[in-house]
Amino acid sequence: MKIKVNSEIGKLKKVLLHRPGNELLNLTPECLERLLFDDIPYLEIAQKEHDEFSGILRANGVEVYYIENMVAEAIENPEAKEEFLTTFVNEAIDTNESIVNKEEAKRVLRKYLDSIEDNKQLVDLTIAGLRVSDLPEKVEVTDDYYFVADPLPNLYFQRDPFASIADGASINHMMSVTRNRETLYAYTMFKYHPEFKDSGVKFWYDRKDTTSIEGGDQLVINKHTLMIGISQRTQEESIEKLAKRVFADPDNEIDTIYGFDIGASRAYMHLDTVFTQVDKDKFSVHPDAINEGMRIKVYKKDGDAIQIEEKHDVKLEELLAEATGNDKVTLIPCGAGDPIASMREQWNDGANTLAIAPGEVVVYSRNPITNEELRKQGIKVHVMSSSELSRGRGGPRCMSMPLEREEL
Numbered sequence: 001m002k003i004k005v006n007s008e009i010g011k012l013k014k015v016l017l018h019r020p021g022n023e024l025l026n027l028t029p030e031c032l033e034r035l036l037f038d039d040i041p042y043l044e045i046a047q048k049e050h051d052e053f054s055g056i057l058r059a060n061g062v063e064v065y066y067i068e069n070m071v072a073e074a075i076e077n078p079e080a081k082e083e084f085l086t087t088f089v090n091e092a093i094d095t096n097e098s099i100v101n102k103e104e105a106k107r108v109l110r111k112y113l114d115s116i117e118d119n120k121q122l123v124d125l126t127i128a129g130l131r132v133s134d135l136p137e138k139v140e141v142t143d144d145y146y147f148v149a150d151p152l153p154n155l156y157f158q159r160d161p162f163a164s165i166a167d168g169a170s171i172n173h174m175m176s177v178t179r180n181r182e183t184l185y186a187y188t189m190f191k192y193h194p195e196f197k198d199s200g201v202k203f204w205y206d207r208k209d210t211t212s213i214e215g216g217d218q219l220v221i222n223k224h225t226l227m228i229g230i231s232q233r234t235q236e237e238s239i240e241k242l243a244k245r246v247f248a249d250p251d252n253e254i255d256t257i258y259g260f261d262i263g264a265s266r267a268y269m270h271l272d273t274v275f276t277q278v279d280k281d282k283f284s285v286h287p288d289a290i291n292e293g294m295r296i297k298v299y300k301k302d303g304d305a306i307q308i309e310e311k312h313d314v315k316l317e318e319l320l321a322e323a324t325g326n327d328k329v330t331l332i333p334c335g336a337g338d339p340i341a342s343m344r345e346q347w348n349d350g351a352n353t354l355a356i357a358p359g360e361v362v363v364y365s366r367n368p369i370t371n372e373e374l375r376k377q378g379i380k381v382h383v384m385s386s387s388e389l390s391r392g393r394g395g396p397r398c399m400s401m402p403l404e405r406e407e408l
Contacts, residue, residue, distance in 0.1 A: 001195040003403055005164040006223045008277040009355040010405035014063045017054060017400055018156045020046045020389075021068070022128035026151035035153055035178055039391040046388040050156065053362065053389075053399065056382050060356050065403070067158060068127065070189045072120040080192035085113055087184055088126050088149075095177045098145035108137045109148055127152050127185075155182050157394045158401040159272070160233075162186040163218040165226065166252040168202030170242060175212040175233040183207040204245045205238070213238035216270025216398060221277070222408070223253045225323050229271030230261040230297070239299065240306070247301040258323060259297040262289075272352055272397050275316070278379050279359040280408070281326045284351045284370070287333040287342045289316050336373040345370050348386070352395030356382070358408070362396040364389075 001014070024043045027035065054064050075081040089110045099105045112135050116122045129151030132139055139148050154160070161183040163170040171187050174180040187207055190196045205213060217229035226246075228239050239259045246254050262274055275285040293313030300307040321329045334350035335342025342350075350367035359379055363371050364386035371381050384396065 001403065002199050003164045003167055003169060003201055005220055005402050005405050006166060007405055007408050008219055008221065009279065009358045010408050011357040012057070012060075012062050012355070012402055012405055014065065014403040015057060015400050016065050016067055016070070016158050016403055017050070018067045018127075018158050019050050019054075020153075020156045021124055023151040023153045023155065026129045026131075026147070027153055028146075031150075035150070036176060037153055037391070038393055041388040041391045043388075046156075049385045049387070049389045050399075053384050053396065056362055056384060057356065057400075060360075060382070062356065067155070067185050067189065068123050069120070070193050070195075071185050072123045073194070074188050074192040075119050075123070077192050080188060081119075083192075084184065084188050085110065088181075089113070091181050091184070092130075092149035095181065096145075096148065096150065098141040098143055099148065100140040100142060105139045105148060108135055108139050112136060123185075127155055150178060150181075152178075152182055154179055154392065155185070156389070157216075157392065157398045159394075159398045160215040160270075162401065163204075163215040163220075164402055165204055165218065165220055165246065166223070166254060167200075168204050168246075168249075168252075170205035170213065170215070170218060171203055171207045172205055172213050172215060173207055173209045173211065173238070174214055179214075180207070202249060204242050209238070209241060211235045211237040211241070213242065214270060215401065216272045216394075219271060219277070221323050222325075224255050226254060226257045227271065227323065228257060228259050229274070230259050231263070231271060232269055234270075236297065239297070240308070243299040243306055247306060248304075255301040256323075257299040258319065259299065261295040261297075269393065270398075273346075273349065274351065275320075275331075276351060276353045276355070276397055277324075278332070278353055278355055278361050278374065281324065281328070282330045282332060282359070282377060282379065283320055284353050284361075284374065285316070285331045285333055286346055286351050287335060287337065287339075290331055290333060292316070294319075330377060332370075332373055332377050332379075334367070334370045336369050338369065341369045348390050349393070349395030349398070352397045354396035354400055364395055366390060 027040045130149040214233040217234040219227040298309045345367040350370035353361040362382045
């Protein structure tokens with residue numbers, strides 16, 4: 001299987017998801033802030049909603065892959081399993097400040113994981129988190145902390161750990177220690193799964209890089225253009241690193257990257273919470289961004305060099321028209337211009353749509369005003385239930401990573 005993603009809106013052919021699992025049962029009020037959740041989803045309903053999401057995709061001709069299954073298949077290879085478990089154990093223990101004797105904890109955890117013969121069960125456990133009480137030998141922790149390995153509840157937001165760009169993948173270094181552990185799963189899949197290991201997937205970013213970048217900030221506009229948020233989660237230095245690697249590749253046509261300074265607000269967590277593309281000349285947009293002048297940095301390929309230009313007070317509408325090659329674009333505001341509705345529906349990811357074809361998107365049901373506005377603008381809307389999945393602060397785009405889209 002080859003990655004082939006040269007737009008945000010080309011007909012979606014293949015996508016990677018994670019069906020929420022027992023990691024949500026390991027969320028407690030005390031750990032919500034550290035694990036980047038605002039509330040605790042009800043797992044049974046969250047799974048039903050996620051199954052509805054995958055059902056919509058399949059009904060529209062999309063092949064759906066699950067990261068947990070792909071990793072379980074990848075680690076059938078003994079070399080893959082050894083690297084996966086060694087890395088998982090080291091990162092889980094090294095980032096857990098409550099463990100008293102880290103080397104002893106690593107020994108105990110690894111011994112327990114080695115005893116699990118079923119690879120799917122093993123992968124599910126690493127995602128769900130491992131409690132002190134799960135282990136047959138005692139691991140000493142301070143403050144009566146419950147976990148030897150913290151759960152990974154954000155993994156159902158598959159958009160962030162990596163990004164499909166052209167014929168390669170940006171295996172991201174994520175802002176938080178908690179989420180950076182998630183990138184191990186995509187790394188293992190691409191390096192070892194039979195579908196990918198000999199397919200020539202290129203890596204535009206490395207999970208061990210020291211500056212952060214996340215997939216929600218990475219938008220593929222066309223074969224020539226990327227847009228990347230400078231945000232709460234993505235640093236400017238990371239954009240320049242990625243630009244150097246992408247521009248140096250002789251086989252892709254990307255020659256321009258726009259860096260958007262969207263600030264460090266929780267409401268503007270990623271660029272795809274500010275806008276998403278829904279058609280060739282239409283974007284769903286956070287209303288506050290429509291008239292706000294933005295600081296941007298433009299990275300241009302210039303032979304073997306990169307030209308970087310900084311601009312201020314740039315209007316979003318003008319920039320999106322320039323980047324997409326349109327004379328003008330239509331900005332569809334979340335909440336249809338109603339200030340109360342826009343704040344409420346933006347909080348529930350009203351602008352975070354997933355395009356499955358030009359002019360055709362998947363959206364959350366709890367944003368009816370925004371959804372109706374999309375319909376008025378000629379967009380075909382597939383509505384999915386969202387009472388529990390939305391508690392993680394991410395929408396349909398956040399929950400999906402395209403692996404292949406048709407060319408426009």
